[in-house]
Amino acid sequence: MREISRRSALLGGVTALGAVTLGGGATAAPANPFTLGVASGDPSPDGVVLWTRLATAPLAEDGMGGMGTRAVEVEWELADDERFTRIVRRGAETAVPELGHSVHVELDGLRPGRRYFYRFRANGHLSPAGRTRTAPAARSLTSPLTMCFASCAQYEHGYFTAYRHLAEESPDLVLHLGDYQYEYAPNVYVAPGGNVRHHVGPETTTLANYRQRYAQYKTDLDLQAAHAAAPWVVVLDDHEVENNWANLVPEHPDPGFAQRRKAAFQAYYENMPLRRSSLPTGPELRLYRRIGWGGLATFHMLDTRQYRDDQACGDGKKTCPERFNPKRTITGAAQEAWLLDGFRSSRARWDVLGQQVFFSQLDLKPGEGEKNDMDAWDGYAANRDRIVDGWTSAGVRNAVVLTGDVHAAWAGNVHKRWNDPESPSVGVELVTTSISSGGDGSETRADTEAVLKENPHIRFFNNRRGYVRTKFTPHEVLVDYRAVQKVSTPGEPVRTKASFRIVDRVPHISPRS
Template sequence: MTGASGFVSPDRRRFLTAAATLGAVASAELWLPGTARAAETPVPDGVFSLGIASGDPLPDGIVLWTRLAPDPLNGGGMPDSVVRVEWELAEDERCRKIVRRGVAQARPELGHSVHVDVRGLRPGRTYWYRFRVGSQLSPIGRTRTAPHPHSSVGQLRTALASCQNWQHGYFTPYADMLAQDPDFVLFVGDYIYESTPSATGVRRHEGTGEPYSLVQYRNRYAQYRTDPDLAAMHANTPWVVTFDDHEVDNDWAGEIPQDPDKQPHDAFVARLTAAYQAFYEHMPVRATAIPNGPHIQMYRRLEFGRLVRLNVLDTRQFRSDQVTSQEAAQDPALTMLGAQQKQWLLDGLHDSPARWNLIASQIMMAETDLLVGEGKLWYYDAWDGYQVERNELMAEFADIRNPVVLSGDRHLTMISDLKADFADPDSAVVGAEFVGTSISSSGDRDHAAFHAEWDPRMPDNPHWKLIDAHCGYHLFDISRDGIDAQVRIVDTVRQPTATHSTLARLRVEAGRPGVEVV
């Protein structure tokens, strides 16, 4: 059973994993009108306040998600009992051509979240889905499976997003993203922020302080889920998600918080346990990601035919503590990935049958030299703080087919060539990196002030191809010949609506490492 700490025992974990995997075939009960069969447990109205979502597309499967929460900002408002949730998946948007249906159990120990792992689907197909509890119907969502494993699919469109701070602005970039209709959204971290409520924010965080307990994290996720543009994007496109630091605590590493003097180890482990469980409860991920106490399996690999292999990293859970000096940043004992994840990544890159090998890294891989002129001042929270391991990866990239890194964290667009040796500007280019800007974090910036500060650093970072401070996201059209990228921006996140535009277009040519502004 799940205790107050949120720990899931190994036996319980195996049961939940099996139940989610078999969800698509666990029940063939008919989808009857709500008046024909009531829910086993009476529930309040408004159970679908947090919307619906899908994620982690496979050629034959997809995860369907919802969480029952009639009182979303106060723990959810559900009775302390298991609730029956019917689901169905169809080939048409009116849900008349049903291809799969079943019943899932929304359990209180998992926040009444539902993760249905539907299998037996056709590759490269669009489907529609919905849920029912008693007489209450969810909205109808749209999703899509990955291409056939042996398909040399002509084109794949994906959007890169990260860093959405509720208090810094509305999530207006998603309105444009929805119109661009990507095949999937890659979200690389900072889905929520753990910061305290601010009276000066565009919108105010719920609660009275930072979240520490499971209920507090649930409330914070629930608040973010009520943003209408975010909810619409989740309902219309499958997502592939991972976390960075703010889903737990700013700049944490392993089991070390940002401020160890204020958060004892046992207390921070309890906080990790709560944060991981809340993350799982609110994300469309498979049961393999059900946390085991203060541990969660997040790094994983997804295939999109023979066109794209996507390696999703976890750059928080296994990293050495963050350094604060140049000497420490070059310590060969430090790791960002941990030995097991690093070997998993390298094996997947070298063995890949795909034309493009994408690496989702929450934090920036290319060098950032913040010091104008002689000397170096690195950004230690990113891969600059773990340079030996970063440089080992760069050496491996030289033998990888078309490696492209997709990152977040910086609240900036920072697009770079990846170099074999950043200490030598003349060293070989071995790949490309797109650091996506923020959805809303840091809000509307003074762009003249930004360029006055950052443009003088460009000569010290000759691998940078483009930097910018607008909020937005990156959009990629991937084909066998190349990747065409757009930096999509909004004019403001201080209002619920915004004007969208393309700031820049870039191109990565297959077989030619690096990226160029078009």
């Protein structure tokens, strides 16, 4: 990162930078490179990451977004006010083709608990402005935290209206728990009632494919609004690479899968507001990390894809004795040790797991016997027990698990022993529905009543599309499940489907009128 003088010309008017000479001596500014919006992420008490990616032709098949192979200087500016009259910092970065012309400005030295505004300039064009903030000072409990979390946005299945409403909540922080984009070729994955728009390009297997697909998603103005509203903290799930992949095991036999995963991780980093510590090394991408929010909350962000054992018994939803094997892991040994150590050292009021797949046991077969999802923590039951034992033995004050993946909203209690509903509740799980995946959805499903009866620890289910809004205070967490009736038509209003409360030191969820 290179900072430049306050007196340097920046973002204040049109310049001739990169002008193109036309016939007759006339000139015209080049095309706008800020078609993918702006974002920020991974806030700390003294810093945050600012992001953009240049693309004058976002859907170009070569994945280069029309930017070619030349490097481009991108100037950035950070201000105390949205009119940019009080400039705090400014500087310049070089957007290089090797990183898809993405820009990651990793700031430090800022004041804790402060809201800032930022923007970029390149080739004579000014980007949209984004709003971000730093985390509160360590151990601070003075400010409540409004945090929204979301998952699963299949572009073909519906409009991203829920992202627009999420932006309008004016959150302090957004967590995205995976399936930010989908890898399928057009009309391979079809929503009930049909797809309302279509992917460009083939199934994503190469770096060019993934770059093009991210660019298509990021041209969506509702998604751009959500990114510009607040800093995001992101983790990926399966569709950022391929459906139901596990470690280096693809869904279907593929001798080139390691190279595919490498390309997918590269594109993911290029398109997310991540720190340099998450820059991929070949097919490896370090995503598990902790984000502190003063003394109020610690977010333990997990990666349940990259280090897991292959799904048991051929994957799917079934009864499978192998899921009890104590050697099976969804986190990998190193990440599990990191998480348990984080529990032991935590002094936060709320310890929050931001992760991808259903954590609590979910028996999908009414009556005798069980049917569980082998792609979720049910397929790694002993690993789940060790995590629950870890937070209880460490004396974690309040444990809250946040989950995506399943395209429906759920809320429930986490019991000390998943197969004993009489064992004490030791935490809460909040599961967000999808932004669009699965199409319009419904209020219930045909099996809802029977499944809820089979799983008394589950207290809520809804099958519409949306996100979860939370408000953390030292004394409680207020939870609102927000949803739209349709994603097949744009601009639908958002409604609250259910509201809950989690009280400090009371590890179960309660309805709130």
